[in-house]
Each structure stands twice: as C-alpha cells, then as structure tokens.
Amino acid sequence: MAIISNAVTIADAGSFSLPLGALTFIKSLTVSGASTGTLQHGSSSVVFDSTYPVYLIKYINVFSNAGQNIAMNFTIDGGSNYNAAIVSSTWVAEHAEDDTSVNRTSYSTGYDNHNSGDQVVFNINKGGLLNAGDASASGEMYIFNPSSTTFTTHFMSRANSMSEYPGSTDNFVAGYVNSTNAVTGIRFHAVSGNTLSGTFLLYGLKDG
Amino acid sequence: MGLISNGTTLLDAGAIDSGVATGSLIHIKTLTASSSGTLSFVHGSANVVLDGTYKEYIFKYINIHPASVAQLTFNLSIDSGSNYNITKTTTAHNSYMNENGSSPGMVYRTAWDLAQSTNFQIMAQELGNGADESGCGYLHLYDPANTSKVKQFMGTTTYHQTFGANGSFQVYYGGYGNTTSAVNAVQFKMSSGNIDSGLIKLYGVKPS
Numbered sequence: 152m153a154i155i156s157n158a159v160t161i162a163d164a165g166s167f168s169l170p171l172g173a174l175t176f177i178k179s180l181t182v183s184g185a186s187t188g189t190l191q192h193g194s195s196s197v198v199f200d201s202t203y204p205v206y207l208i209k210y211i212n213v214f215s216n217a218g219q220n221i222a223m224n225f226t227i228d229g230g231s232n233y234n235a236a237i238v239s240s241t242w243v244a245e246h247a248e249d250d251t252s253v254n255r256t257s258y259s260t261g262y263d264n265h266n267s268g269d270q271v272v273f274n275i276n277k278g279g280l281l282n283a284g285d286a287s288a289s290g291e292m293y294i295f296n297p298s299s300t301t302f303t304t305h306f307m308s309r310a311n312s313m314s315e316y317p318g319s320t321d322n323f324v325a326g327y328v329n330s331t332n333a334v335t336g337i338r339f340h341a342v343s344g345n346t347l348s349g350t351f352l353l354y355g356l357k358d359g
Numbered sequence: 360m361g362l363i364s365n366g367t368t369l370l371d372a373g374a375i376d377s378g379v380a381t382g383s384l385i386h387i388k389t390l391t392a393s394s395s396g397t398l399s400f401v402h403g404s405a406n407v408v409l410d411g412t413y414k415e416y417i418f419k420y421i422n423i424h425p426a427s428v429a430q431l432t433f434n435l436s437i438d439s440g441s442n443y444n445i446t447k448t449t450t451a452h453n454s455y456m457n458e459n460g461s462s463p464g465m466v467y468r469t470a471w472d473l474a475q476s477t478n479f480q481i482m483a484q485e486l487g488n489g490a491d492e493s494g495c496g497y498l499h500l501y502d503p504a505n506t507s508k509v510k511q512f513m514g515t516t517t518y519h520q521t522f523g524a525n526g527s528f529q530v531y532y533g534g535y536g537n538t539t540s541a542v543n544a545v546q547f548k549m550s551s552g553n554i555d556s557g558l559i560k561l562y563g564v565k566p567s
Contacts, residue, residue, distance in 0.1 A: 172385075173384075212505060254469050254472060256465070287509070288511065289502065311511045312511070313509055313511075321532075323531075352566055354564075
C-alpha cells in the first residue's frame with residue numbers, strides 16, 4: 152500500500168501498516184438439511200493449508216433433523232476420503248432442566264477414539280441433541296498446524312448444546328490426527344444418516 | 360482513523376474501514392469497574408453493539424477485583440436491560456489447587472449450576488478480595504439476536520479463591536438462555552458488594 156499526496160510519497164509499499172488483527176475470516180458455510188458440511192482447501196475459496204498456523208471453526212446453532220449427534224473427520228488425501236485415524240479424549244458437564252436427574256461431570260467412554268474414525272463433537276454422553284425447534288449447539292474448534300508433515304495434527308473443541316434430557320451439555324473434545332500427512336479438510340455430518348443444519352465459520356490466525 | 364496531509368483530510372474517521380480488512384475480532388466496548396455495583400452492556404447504549412451484527416460475542420474479563428469476597432455472576436436481558444432475569448439451564452465444574460498443596464481436584468458444582476432458573480450464573484465463587492487477588496476469563500455468547508433458537512453460552516474463569524487454604528480455581532461454565540426472544544443486554548455483578556476494579560471487554564466476531 153502506498154499513500155501519495157501531491158506527488159509526494161507519504162508512505163511507500165510495506166512501510167505503512169494498519170493493525171489488521173490476527174483473526175482472519177476465511178469462509179462461512181451454512182447448510183440446511185444437508186448430508187454433510189465440508190471445508191476443503193482449494194474448494195469454494197476455502198484456505199486450509201500452511202497459510203495459517205492455527206485454524207478456528209465456529210459452530211453456530213448446529214443441529215440435525217432427528218436430534219442426533221454431530222460428528223466430524225479430517226482428510227489427509229486431498230478430500231477423497233474423510234476417514235483419518237483419530238486419537239482423542241472427551242468429557243462433558245451436563246445438567247438437566249429438572250435439576251436432579253442429571254448433574255455431573257463425566258469422562259465419556261465410547262465417544263473417545265483410539266486410532267479410529269469419526270469424532271463426535273456434540274452431543275456427547277447422551278444420545279443426541281434435543282429434537283426440538285429451538286434446540287441447537289454452538290461452540291468452536293481449534294486445529295493446529297494442519298499442514299505439518301512432521302507432527303500429528305492436534306485439535307481442541309468445546310461446544311454447548313441443548314441435550315435431550317432436556318438440559319445443557321458442555322462438550323469437551325481434544326485429540327490428534329494420527330498421521331504426518333497434511334490435513335487439508337474437515338467434514339461434519341449427523342450420525343445415523345440424518346441431515347445437518349447450521350453455520351460453520353472458518354478463520355485463520357495470522358502468524359504475525 | 361484519520362489521515363491528514365498538509366491540512367487536507369485524505370481519509371476521514373471511519374472511512375477507511377470499508378476498504379481495508381480489519382481482522383475478524385472486533386473490539387466493541389470496554390467497561391472499567393470503579394466500585395461498581397453492576398457492569399452492563401446494553402445494545403444501543405454507550406456505543407454497545409449486541410444484536411444480529413455478529414453471530415458470536417466474546418466478553419473478556421480482566422483482573423476483576425471485588426470489594427468483598429463474593430461470587431462474580433452474569434445474567435441476560437431481552438428487554439434492553441430493564442430486567443436481567445432470563446431463564447437458564449447451565450453446568451459448572453472446576454479444577455482447583457490450594458497454595459499449601461492440599462486438596463487438588465476436579466468436581467462438578469451442583470451449587471453453581473442453574474436449572475430453569477432466572478438467577479445470575481456464577482462465574483467465580485468466593486472470588487478473593489486481597490490486594491493481589493482477582494479473576495480473569497472469557498464468556499462466549501452465540502447468536503443472541505436469533506429468534507428461533509435458545510441462546511448458547513460458555514465460559515471459563517481462572518481466579519484466586521479465598522475460602523479455606525486459598526488457591527487457584529478454574530471454573531468451566533456453560534448453558535443456554537432458554538428463550539427464543541432476542542438477547543440484547545448482558546450484566547455482570549458480584550453476588551454482594553461492588554466490583555472494586557477490573558475491565559470487561561466486549562468483542563464481536565465477524566461472520567464474513
């Protein structure tokens with residue numbers, strides 16, 4: 152960028168900088184009754200490579216048609232398959248609207264992974280989201296250095312959901328893609344073949 | 360921002376914003392406590408934006424120091440701050456370690472969660488008021504202007520807890536405002552006494 156006034160260069164290219172902020176919007180993906188929602192590098196203006204060292208995905212009011220869990224997986228073969236081996240741990244805090252039937256923190260065996268496939272990001276520990284018109288989940292997931300070919304790719308997710316107790320579930324998921332291939336995309340879907348609705352916002356965190 | 364050359368305004372305040380990428384995390388408002396009974400962010404008041412402009416709002420609270428030992432809390436409003444009494448179902452769990460090394464652990468807090476209650480949500484219980492004691496953290500509020508979904512939120516506080524042996528407490532709280540009306544104000548306060556000092560910053564996350 153250059154700023155020139157009356158033929159006098161005030162600031163030349165590169166010497167003039169503005170505080171642009173480190174959180175950079177990349178893509179908004181809104182799905183409504185779709186089988187999947189995919190963010191794949193190089194497709195539909197999605198950037199998911201070495202451009203950013205950290206990526207952040209925001210879930211905004213995501214739900215499935217039958218109140219089922221929402222799961223995700225990564226691709227390490229350029230989008231041909233979303234079936235990377237994941238090692239992860241999960242836990243929840245959950246509380247029913249009736250106050251007493253459920254109020255606990257619990258490690259969620261059965262929702263963790265050990266070199267296996269799809270990772271549920273919500274609703275963990277109970278069969279699904281509440282199947283009601285006002286129910287959904289919102290939250291976020293960080294993905295660290297997905298283009299690395301030296302290290303496995305780590306991710307951390309937290310989301311709050313209206314679960315089928317009915318009640319509130321605070322879902323915590325963290326783990327890694329157990330591969331040194333570059334991760335170039337992520338796909339979300341509702342389990343059991345149900346449809347997916349909601350908005351996924353992809354951001355990159357600038358490196359300086 | 361203004362850019363002025365030889366007395367001539369080249370770019371006026373705000374005019375540059377439309378043409379320059381500014382990053383996706385947008386600072387909206389900072390409130391500074393000074394023996395404050397409450398700190399309130401009301402859409403349309405004192406330059407606060409808390410509507411459909413952003414799909415996610417983030418509150419960062421920094422060195423909240425109470426006048427007396429009490430609970431740091433928050434609540435939501437759907438009537439522009441006339442009442443802060445939205446029905447909520449929430450979870451709360453925390454990890455802790457005392458300064459003398461005793462009693463480290465992690466526990467679900469049945470006294471800190473809410474079940475269809477209009478009470479204020481506890482963000483830090485027994486927040487210390489010693490000279491060097493305070494609490495810090497963040498609160499995410501999702502899609503507050505949505506009129507079809509409940510209002511999901513989640514937050515984390517790290518603070519100096521003053522009861523017993525004193526120590527470091529981390530609280531993870533999450534839940535939903537069980538309303539499909541638009542939320543347009545958020546209020547923070549101590550359960551008793553004032554907020555002696557501290558900052559609460561409101562940000563919007565650009566969805567495009």
